[in-house]
Amino acid sequence: MSNACLVGLQWGDEGKGKIIDILADAYDIIVRYQGGSNAGHTVIIDGSKFVFHLVPSGILHPDKLCVIGNGVVLDPAQLLEELAELKKHNISAKNRLFISDRAHLVFPYHKLLDRMSESEKGDNKIGTTGRGIGPCYADKMARAGIRVTELYHPEHLKNRLKEVVREKNKILHNLHGAEPLSWEKIYDEYMGYADRIAPYVCDTVELINNAAKTSKRILFEGAQGTMLDVDFGTYPYITSSNPSVCGVSSGTGISPKYIHYVYGVMKAYTTRVGSGPFPTEMDRELGEAVRERGAEFGATTGRPRRCGWFDAVAVRHAVTINGADSAILTKLDVLDQEETINVCVGYKNGRRTYKTFPPDIALLPECEPVYEQLPGWLVDTSGITGKDKLPTRAREYIRFLEKILDLKIIMVSVGPERKQVIRIADD
Numbered sequence: 468m469s470n471a472c473l474v475g476l477q478w479g480d481e482g483k484g485k486i487i488d489i490l491a492d493a494y495d496i497i498v499r500y501q502g503g504s505n506a507g508h509t510v511i512i513d514g515s516k517f518v519f520h521l522v523p524s525g526i527l528h529p530d531k532l533c534v535i536g537n538g539v540v541l542d543p544a545q546l547l548e549e550l551a552e553l554k555k556h557n558i559s560a561k562n563r564l565f566i567s568d569r570a571h572l573v574f575p576y577h578k579l580l581d582r583m584s585e586s587e588k589g590d591n592k593i594g595t596t597g598r599g600i601g602p603c604y605a606d607k608m609a610r611a612g613i614r615v616t617e618l619y620h621p622e623h624l625k626n627r628l629k630e631v632v633r634e635k636n637k638i639l640h641n642l643h644g645a646e647p648l649s650w651e652k653i654y655d656e657y658m659g660y661a662d663r664i665a666p667y668v669c670d671t672v673e674l675i676n677n678a679a680k681t682s683k684r685i686l687f688e689g690a691q692g693t694m695l696d697v698d699f700g701t702y703p704y705i706t707s708s709n710p711s712v713c714g715v716s717s718g719t720g721i722s723p724k725y726i727h728y729v730y731g732v733m734k735a736y737t738t739r740v741g742s743g744p745f746p747t748e749m750d751r752e753l754g755e756a757v758r759e760r761g762a763e764f765g766a767t768t769g770r771p772r773r774c775g776w777f778d779a780v781a782v783r784h785a786v787t788i789n790g791a792d793s794a795i796l797t798k799l800d801v802l803d804q805e806e807t808i809n810v811c812v813g814y815k816n817g818r819r820t821y822k823t824f825p826p827d828i829a830l831l832p833e834c835e836p837v838y839e840q841l842p843g844w845l846v847d848t849s850g851i852t853g854k855d856k857l858p859t860r861a862r863e864y865i866r867f868l869e870k871i872l873d874l875k876i877i878m879v880s881v882g883p884e885r886k887q888v889i890r891i892a893d894d
């Protein structure tokens with residue numbers, strides 16, 4: 468079990484950043500394989516808060532290497548901002564952070580197109596983070612993307628940008644009535660980034676494969692969540708990559724045979740930010756109470772997150788897709804005050820009850836969640852450090868989830884701080 472992948476089992480924001488930071492201790496290299504600066508991974512250590520968008524959450528461990536794989540879409544301005552923030556805390560990424568030369572670059576036109584297409588969709592908007600993610604991945608697939616390595620061939624880059632920006636300007640002007648962008652301005656801006664990120668850029672395929680062959684331990688850090696996966700999530704209300712373990716191989720260039728273990732992270736309830744079906748969404752009053760207690764505001768956009776009960780139908784689907792070996796349950800403390808806790812065990816549509824997640828999103832709004840109710844524990848769990856100290860009813864809740872998911876829960880998180888975590892079983 469030398470390499471592992473950690474994925475979100477819900478709609479993102481499960482607390483992956485915090486858990487990566489904890490697990491990183493046992494690994495040599497932490498690798499982001501998909502997504503971009505739409506991610507917001509929070510790590511809190513003794514009151515110091517870090518929010519990572521592109522830099523892997525293992526960077527706070529000075530002896531670990533971190534990699535941004537080819538499957539990530541890289542916004543160099545965002546990356547440099549994050550590195551500057553780390554520097555303020557005397558954390559250097561030099562010789563420890565490696566960026567794939569094959570990663571695609573996010574350009575200003577991606578962000579502009581993302582925001583414009585969203586604002587024109589009105590009520591049908593996806594609710595994206597506005598970070599240019601969808602348009603950048605669309606360009607990658609349409610063979611119109613520009614990769615990090617192209618920054619180091621100035622004449623070639625000029626030609627590519629001229630051609631791509633001419634096409635984008637047609638769309639911006641004809642479809643959105645927007646002002647054209649200047650390719651020269653973008654070129655100058657990105658040449659500036661090229662120099663500044665050069666020390667980090669390399670062939671990460673070689674780096675990761677050499678590490679795997681020499682028995683270094685690699686931890687792959689998923690961003691977003693499986694229910695936002697472009698293939699397995701609530702399409703089209705998803706992100707444009709594969710946050711599930713399926714993205715690791717294409718997003719890093721490592722063979723699936725080197726992924727030995729999968730950790731799934733899930734909240735004790737559910738949140739979702741952005742639009743799209745959400746069968747277990749709580750009513751307004753309870754949703755607001757849980758949002759306040761759980762500080763459920765987006766780490767990237769600050770948007771309020773929608774809150775709902777634990778959805779075992781969705782999580783079971785995510786466990787299957789990822790072949791999760793074990794789970795980590797986060798934010799248990801947020802349910803401390805609930806007298807009764809609901810867990811959705813099926814979706815009812817007319818006479819049919821779904822136990823597996825239906826792909827048909829036209830159907831989901833018509834589905835009623837089937838809930839099992841469990842008594843709450845009504846005890847403050849945030850200071851608990853040993854598994855035997857957990858209230859009996861909290862343990863019963865954990866056991867219920869394990870049973871319904873057919874999955875072992877190895878760790879429970881009871882607060883945002885690094886130390887607020889309880890090991891309850893071995894991997």
Ligand code: GDP
Pocket residue numbers: 475479480481482483484485506507508509510511760761762765766797798799800801880881882883884
């Ligand atoms: P990620 O995107 O999966 O890394 O999650 P985010 O960082 O976007 O959101 C998780 C939020 O919950 C952050 O504000 C964390 O500091 C916080 N958090 C993580 N674990 C816990 C926990 O067990 N209890 C509480 N109350 N907060 C937590």
Ligand code: IMO
Pocket residue numbers: 475478479480481505506507508593594595596597598599600601689690691692695704705706707740741742766
């Ligand atoms: P982390 O890694 C939660 C959501 C957006 C929107 C949809 C598409 O912090 O868990 P995008 O900008 O990716 O095109 O938006 O995906 N989304 C996330 N939701 N956590 C995230 O990342 C997310 N990244 C994207 O809100 O619904």
Ligand code: MG
Pocket residue numbers: 479480481506507508509766767
């Ligand atoms: Mg987040």
